[in-house]
Amino acid sequence: MSVSGSQPNMYESHRGLGAYVLPQADLICYSLGANDAATAVAAATYTTNVKNMIAHKQSRYPGGTMIVFGPAPDENNTNETNAIAIRTAASVAAFEANDPKVAYVNLGGAFDRTVSGNYASTDPTGSRIHPSDVGKRRSSRSSDVPGR
Numbered sequence: 001m002s003v004s005g006s007q008p009n010m011y012e013s014h015r016g017l018g019a020y021v022l023p024q025a026d027l028i029c030y031s032l033g034a035n036d037a038a039t040a041v042a043a044a045t046y047t048t049n050v051k052n053m054i055a056h057k058q059s060r061y062p063g064g065t066m067i068v069f070g071p072a073p074d075e076n077n078t079n080e081t082n083a084i085a086i087r088t089a090a091s092v093a094a095f096e097a098n099d100p101k102v103a104y105v106n107l108g109g110a111f112d113r114t115v116s117g118n119y120a121s122t123d124p125t126g127s128r129i130h131p132s133d134v135g136k137r138r139s140s141r142s143s144d145v146p147g148r
Contacts (some may be wrong), residue, residue, distance in 0.1 A: 005118055008045075015056060024061070025061040026063075028064050028066040037079045038129055043086055051093050054099070057067070062101075066103070067103050070087030070106065
């Protein structure tokens with residue numbers, strides 16, 4: 001199951017209604033936070049949401065692995081500052097879970113955020129957050145990704 005979302009608050013609302021209950025989940029990838037950074041959602045709000053998702057994984061899918069991704073670089077300086085706080089919150093939440101099946105991967109340094117070609121051309125100039133295919137390839141070679 002792949003679910004596109006905008007912000008963890010929306011995702012958390014749907015999760016609370018049972019939208020993401022599956023008979024089995026071997027791998028859960030939590031890649032939220034870029035839109036939170038762009039809209040200045042407090043890191044404490046993000047922390048609550050990611051911790052709720054980790055608890056959901058632990059109670060429903062204890063044998064499954066969860067990877068919490070810190071957002072990719074943000075072109076806008078203010079948004080990037082917010083993204084740093086969200087990456088820190090994600091890292092701390094994964095660490096505090098004290099669960100060998102919960103890992104954190106920081107995509108914040110995955111590519112040079114000053115190179116516009118790393119971002120999707122559909123994002124408005126000056127506030128790009130979505131990696132282009134080039135940015136995604138650079139992210140997949142990030143030294144922060146385990147095994148790379």
